[in-house]
Amino acid sequence: MSKSIEIICVGTELLIGKTMNTNGQWLAKCATTLGLKVHRITTVEDDIDEISNALQEALQRNPRFIISTGGLGPTFDDRTLEGVAKALGVELKVHDKALKIVEDKYREYVEEGRMEKAELTPYRVKMAKLPEGAKPLFNSVGTAPGVIIEHEGVTIIALPGVPSEMEAIFEDSVAPLLKEAAGNVVFFEASLDATGIMESEVAPLIDQTMRDNPYVYIKSHPKGSEKFPRIELHLSTTAEEPETAKNRIGKVIIQISEMVQTKGGKIKVFKAKS
Amino acid sequence: MSKSIEIICVGTELLIGKTMNTNGQWLAKCATTLGLKVHRITTVEDDIDEISNALQEALQRNPRFIISTGGLGPTFDDRTLEGVAKALGVELKVHDKALKIVEDKYREYVEEGRMEKAELTPYRVKMAKLPEGAKPLFNSVGTAPGVIIEHEGVTIIALPGVPSEMEAIFEDSVAPLLKEAAGNVVFFEASLDATGIMESEVAPLIDQTMRDNPYVYIKSHPKGSEKFPRIELHLSTTAEEPETAKNRIGKVIIQISEMVQTKGGKIKVFKAKS
Numbered sequence: 001m002s003k004s005i006e007i008i009c010v011g012t013e014l015l016i017g018k019t020m021n022t023n024g025q026w027l028a029k030c031a032t033t034l035g036l037k038v039h040r041i042t043t044v045e046d047d048i049d050e051i052s053n054a055l056q057e058a059l060q061r062n063p064r065f066i067i068s069t070g071g072l073g074p075t076f077d078d079r080t081l082e083g084v085a086k087a088l089g090v091e092l093k094v095h096d097k098a099l100k101i102v103e104d105k106y107r108e109y110v111e112e113g114r115m116e117k118a119e120l121t122p123y124r125v126k127m128a129k130l131p132e133g134a135k136p137l138f139n140s141v142g143t144a145p146g147v148i149i150e151h152e153g154v155t156i157i158a159l160p161g162v163p164s165e166m167e168a169i170f171e172d173s174v175a176p177l178l179k180e181a182a183g184n185v186v187f188f189e190a191s192l193d194a195t196g197i198m199e200s201e202v203a204p205l206i207d208q209t210m211r212d213n214p215y216v217y218i219k220s221h222p223k224g225s226e227k228f229p230r231i232e233l234h235l236s237t238t239a240e241e242p243e244t245a246k247n248r249i250g251k252v253i254i255q256i257s258e259m260v261q262t263k264g265g266k267i268k269v270f271k272a273k274s
Numbered sequence: 275m276s277k278s279i280e281i282i283c284v285g286t287e288l289l290i291g292k293t294m295n296t297n298g299q300w301l302a303k304c305a306t307t308l309g310l311k312v313h314r315i316t317t318v319e320d321d322i323d324e325i326s327n328a329l330q331e332a333l334q335r336n337p338r339f340i341i342s343t344g345g346l347g348p349t350f351d352d353r354t355l356e357g358v359a360k361a362l363g364v365e366l367k368v369h370d371k372a373l374k375i376v377e378d379k380y381r382e383y384v385e386e387g388r389m390e391k392a393e394l395t396p397y398r399v400k401m402a403k404l405p406e407g408a409k410p411l412f413n414s415v416g417t418a419p420g421v422i423i424e425h426e427g428v429t430i431i432a433l434p435g436v437p438s439e440m441e442a443i444f445e446d447s448v449a450p451l452l453k454e455a456a457g458n459v460v461f462f463e464a465s466l467d468a469t470g471i472m473e474s475e476v477a478p479l480i481d482q483t484m485r486d487n488p489y490v491y492i493k494s495h496p497k498g499s500e501k502f503p504r505i506e507l508h509l510s511t512t513a514e515e516p517e518t519a520k521n522r523i524g525k526v527i528i529q530i531s532e533m534v535q536t537k538g539g540k541i542k543v544f545k546a547k548s
Contacts, residue, residue, distance in 0.1 A: 017303025
């Protein structure tokens, strides 16, 4: 079974550069840590056709999961569910359970004195209109429920764009599904700091080390200033056993450190974690 | 002529969530401010097929520009130019001018005492291998030149992933092209802070205001804590004259402020700039 995942970030604020796409990074990190492979992150504007096209394209690549973030709220430009419905060729319908979630939330707000009336205006009912076949995911932080729908072996999950709401629904309802799909897999990573050596000198050393250690991915990131250059070497691996992952990374740390030192550079390990 | 642009961010570090995609946001903000419309941001891993597919898909949507960032350096996983060559069906060849740029840089490093030998190893020559028909863009900060290539009316630009290098090449060589393509267009935005009102209550007010002001885009962003909710209303418009843009935004600020106040909420203007 494929263990890959695609992320679709919906929001015009991301395309005009107003907002940093922290949600994309957060989801990518969580999915990777849970053992899945993030295949692509696509950012589109608040437009039904754009959302629908991005989803259809992702479906064609046949990942195990597609997670979207953004576009579930009450305003006119919250269009993710319309986009999902269009992509799947289904209708949007008020979902009883979703409506109850929304209704209960507003009743709670009234009880807390945050608003006067809990009436279900069309803008509030909108958040409970799900694509046919979809189910709501409880949102412990905000109003709009998340949405999950199965389509030809792909699990599509739509999360809100407000980070705290997205994170809460992910942790409550999505992480367990990803963990189950990933099986007993751990992601392990470490970062080394190489100084006194240029990236073009490190390049052949990385090549050699990766040939000798095919399960470890090594990527160099030039950091520091022009006067004090340093290169971060990021090592990562995915394995079924934590011990295997650690042994692989440990072996690479030793090999690449020796090679860099032979070339007159210095290596410092500054982070290692699973 | 289309004034749209697509951004392709290349880097496995983005897909494992190790690195925040600040380059995507920076490019999106610059392109928007220069008057272009960013249509999509696609993030793919360091893989020739992935890069090639993303580029071909973007080409099919026929934007005026496609800008990529990442994957131009000397290491094995810097594969953007191979991906571009594959997508366009051309070969990679050492480009004389690009080679001279790379060579001069290393000679400079030797003169500065940062390295001993300026020899052109295969890893360094790699940075001067461009897709046929492409030209290098001078990199005032680092070693790898940017790359520009015209393809059936679309200008494809590949920039490095190191932020300072990407920004330098963009400002030196890319911004003038975007500005010319955009013509006399200004992007103007303002942010308002709405308190004492819920997003679902603001939703119909936004609808009404946007119907009355079709050239202004209004988006609500729930901010603040659960106890002290506030909604940021972000207004933006693109116009040929700064005065027109400012008048449009000014009119919307007045209308939406009055409407929010009528519903018992409060409005504060906290940012307005072009």
